[in-house]
Amino acid sequence: MMLTVTDLSIARGGIPVLEGLNLTLGAGQAMVLRGPNGIGKTTFLRTIAGLQPPLSGQVEVTPESLVYAGHADGIKPTLTVTENLSFWAQAFGNRDISAAISAFALGPLAGRPAGALSAGQKRRLGLARLLVTGREIWVLDEPTVSLDTDAVAMFAAAVRAHLAQGGAALIATHIDLGLSEAQVLDVGPYRAKPLDIEDFDGAFL
């Protein structure tokens, strides 16, 4: 197994949001996380990415095999598309960005400053970053925001190609990606019980 989550509880801003989560993800598998806004999908993904510690439970994953992509793309507006991508490639110890450029049809935009791109084009650039990292497990938070249907198809194709190479993907999304082989995990039933008022006071006494 590439990623194992056991009995995980997570908190956001000191308030527990999800508890008792279990999942396993192996090579070539994808999992789609669903759940209403505010349920804690982003917090869950950030915990898996190691950006915040869990309340309890365990995440077993090799940190060097994982790449995280959040709501923001981490694009510098004054750098060109190529410069943005090459930076991330070098940060992850790679050189070649041509495959990523062609997978998300960024060729005609390569020389443009990223600040001049539209929202959807920026998102494509952000997703192209995943390809240049060369990491096996993709942890993606709402990757399809502001993408048109063609670009969603490009993304689904990129995920498929990644899975075919033995990678894995954990994706939080609200829309249908067209990835029929992906398992679906609805995190709704794992909502943490609200704190007892007496317990709440107890924390301050």
Place this chain on the structure above:
Amino acid sequence: MIALLVRDIRLAMRAGGGFGLGLSFFLIVVVLVPFGVGPQSALLSKIAPGILWLGALLACLLSLDRIFALDWEDGSLDLLATSPLPMEGIVSVKALAHWLTTGLPLVLVAPVLGVLLNLPEAGFLWLTLSLALGTPALSVIGTFGAALTVGLKRGGLLLSLLVLPLYVPTLIFGAEVARRGAEGFDITTPLLFLAGITCGTIALLPFASAAVLRVNLR
């Protein structure tokens, strides 16, 4: 690491990067002080080392909040934190990039601006040397302050309040080197103190900044 350094320097040089900000602030301070003090060249040459050091320090302070704020806003900081680069390395490179784009230009123009303040001839070498030795400490301490306040909207005020007291030792010993040098006294003691402060901050503070940044990203 080198890629991050190149990217940060490139960003600083491009439009809106703030490369000229500290430099032009330094220039403005040094040009305006003689007008404020009046035509007393003896007084001016006496206060020149202190004014130049103070100007350099404030110019440095001006650009601190950009070190992490922009990367935090566009999400790069989260992505950098999950990249193979160690957090200590990221903050060290950020501090180095800040010094190369802010501190180093200040060191290079300070002797030129010293002429405007009637700095005594003997002082030029020591002023430049003390700034070259002291400004890296300003960048490293400032990076620590920026890491503490990352994620706060309009954190600039808090950042200045946090960082200014930490800048005091560097300012005291740096200006002392320049003053003693200009007046022809022995500079060994303050010079060693200044070098010691710089070495100490470079050796220790990146670990503190990295720890603080990890907490702030949660």
